[in-house]
Structure formats: C-alpha cells, structure tokens
Amino acid sequence: MRLIFIGPPGAGKGTQAARIVDHFNIPHVSTGDMLRAAVKAGTDMGKVADGYMKKGALLPDEVVVGIVRERLQQDDAQRGVLLDGFPRTLGQAMALDGMLAAEEIALDAVVLLEVPDELIVRRIVGRRSDPDTGAIYHLEFSPPPAEIAGRLVHRKDDTEEAVRTRLDAYHAQTAPIIPFYEAKGLVKRVDGVGKPDEVAGRVLGVLEG
Ligand code: AMP
Numbered sequence: 001m002r003l004i005f006i007g008p009p010g011a012g013k014g015t016q017a018a019r020i021v022d023h024f025n026i027p028h029v030s031t032g033d034m035l036r037a038a039v040k041a042g043t044d045m046g047k048v049a050d051g052y053m054k055k056g057a058l059l060p061d062e063v064v065v066g067i068v069r070e071r072l073q074q075d076d077a078q079r080g081v082l083l084d085g086f087p088r089t090l091g092q093a094m095a096l097d098g099m100l101a102a103e104e105i106a107l108d109a110v111v112l113l114e115v116p117d118e119l120i121v122r123r124i125v126g127r128r129s130d131p132d133t134g135a136i137y138h139l140e141f142s143p144p145p146a147e148i149a150g151r152l153v154h155r156k157d158d159t160e161e162a163v164r165t166r167l168d169a170y171h172a173q174t175a176p177i178i179p180f181y182e183a184k185g186l187v188k189r190v191d192g193v194g195k196p197d198e199v200a201g202r203v204l205g206v207l208e209g
Contacts, residue, residue, distance in 0.1 A: 001026055001080040002105065003207075004087070004181075006174065007113030009056075009166040010124040011192045012199055015136050016113065017084040019200045020207070026080035029071050031064055031088075033134075036155075056157050056165035058173060061091040068092075069099060088169075093177045110181040111203060113192035117167055124163045128152040142196060
C-alpha cells in the first residue's frame with residue numbers, strides 16, 4: 001500500500017497516519033517529523049530547517065526531495081509507505097512521480113483530509129505532543145491522561161502567527177497538487193471534522209471501500 005496524506009496543517013494527518021500505518025503495517029514517513037528530528041539533533045540540515053519551520057514557511061523543494069528520496073530507498077519502505085506532509089508543492093509531486101516511475105511503482109491513493117480554516121487555528125493552538133511516544137493530544141478535544149500531561153510539548157510552529165503562515169502556504173503552494181492527483185484518479189476526499197475515531201473510520205472506508 002502506497003499512500004499520500006494531504007491536508008492543511010492541523011487537519012489530523014499525523015493522528016490519522018499513525019492509525020493507518022498500524023493497520024496496513026507500513027512505515028510512516030513524515031517530512032515534518034524527520035525535519036524536527038534533524039533540528040533536535042543539531043545537524044547542518046536541522047540548523048537550516050529551524051529558521052523556515054519556526055516561521056511556518058516551506059523548505060526549498062530540493063532539500064525535502066533529497067530527504068524523501070533517501071528514506072524511500074530504505075528496506076522497510078519497499079513493502080509500502082504512507083507519506084505525510086510530502087509532497088507539498090507541485091515541484092515535489094513531480095519529483096516524487098519521477099522517483100516512483102523509475103522504480104515502476106504506483107501510488108494507491110492520495111487521501112485529502114478536509115477541515116475548514118476557522119477550525120484549524122483552534123485545533124493547532126491547543127495541540128500538544130508526547131516526546132516519548134509521538135502521540136498527539138489536544139487540550140480541549142483530545143485531552144491527555146493526567147500522568148503524562150506534564151511531559152507534553154507544544155511545537156514551536158503551533159502559534160497563531162505561524163499557523164496563519166502555514167495555512168497561506170497550504171492554499172498557495174500545496175492545494176495546487178490536488179488537481180495533479182485528481183487527473184490521475186487517485187484523490188479520496190475525507191471530511192476531517194469530528195472525533196479522531198470517526199475520521200479514522202472514514203479514512204479506512206475510502207481506502208478499503
Ligand atoms: P508538518 O509537521 O508536516 O506540519 O511540517 C512542519 C514544517 O516542516 C512545515 O511548516 C515546513 O516548514 C517543514 N516541512 C515539512 N514538510 C515539508 C515539505 N514537504 N516541504 C517543505 N517544507 C516542509
């Protein structure tokens with residue numbers, strides 16, 4: 001199974017992707033997670049990425065395409081993959097197309113998680129993640145168990161200002177890839193409004209239905 005998850009920031013891509021990769025037993029390849037790990041490790045790439053990410057701006061295509069190309073060559077990615085947060089521009093989508101075509105590999109679906117902009121800011125500003133397990137919570141909509149609440153972290157780019165920049169980037173740079181995949185008949189639209197379990201049921205429904 002080879003899948004792409006597309007949607008605005010805060011649409012629930014990370015939360016839903018974690019469930020789908022368990023279900024299909026495929027690796028979860030999140031460019032955002034890989035970049036955050038590079039920032040934390042203080043690598044050269046991490047230092048460059050940090051400046052873009054704090055502002056909510058996209059990194060240059062060649063940087064992100066290089067990371068994904070390397071990741072897709074690893075053994076575990078041969079049985080399938082869920083790409084979360086990539087591609088995010090038409091240039092990235094075309095680069096991915098070239099990589100897959102070279103290996104004679106086809107995508108199964110592009111899941112588009114749809115959530116209106118006005119809900120996004122509320123979702124993102126209350127979002128917290130568990131640095132130990134990667135689990136994602138929301139202070140109001142999906143509260144964490146009391147015993148782990150103290151170790152949760154708030155992403156540096158989950159501020160209202162950065163969210164607005166990320167939403168603008170989504171509409172200007174990422175949304176244009178939807179017609180690209182629609183022309184290939186791959187897009188499955190899923191309503192991302194609702195409890196994580198309800199949305200997960202819808203995602204599985206479009207993939208298995
Ligand atoms: P995410 O966790 O997917 O919301 O990504 C967090 C941030 O990482 C984004 O706001 C960008 O700064 C950067 N990023 C992640 N994926 C990409 C990508 N495919 N292209 C460019 N920048 C990216």
